[in-house]
Amino acid sequence: MAGNPPKRRLSRSNTRSRRSQWKAKAPALVKTVENGKVTYSRPHQAKVVTDSQGTELFLEYKGRKVADV
Template sequence: MAVPKRRLSRANSRARRSQWKATPVQLVKTIENGKVTYSLPHRARVVEDAAGTPLFMEYKGRKVADA
């Protein structure tokens, strides 16, 4: 781990920290059977039956894993 040779001033350390910014989450809106759902792009989604029991995971219309 890098160890600083000298102590940084408060102003410098706070200026460095101020460069970190949070980015908003990008959601994809999909409509299935009249129901609107939002999901993260490029992620597998859980396919559920009518009772809400998870059946399997799907990505781009293909089954990728059992739930």
């Protein structure tokens, strides 16, 4: 949703100082150990459960099945 157009020109200094606040953040990762394997996953996000061949079975969150893939 775009706001109203500016009433006056924004100075170069103000434009650059505003743009300097746009920063990319590295995603927060949680380290877990499953079956002797270290994996990193994003917190509060369902993960895909696969079988031994790598076929995706379902989505799991906090140890519970939440959706089919």
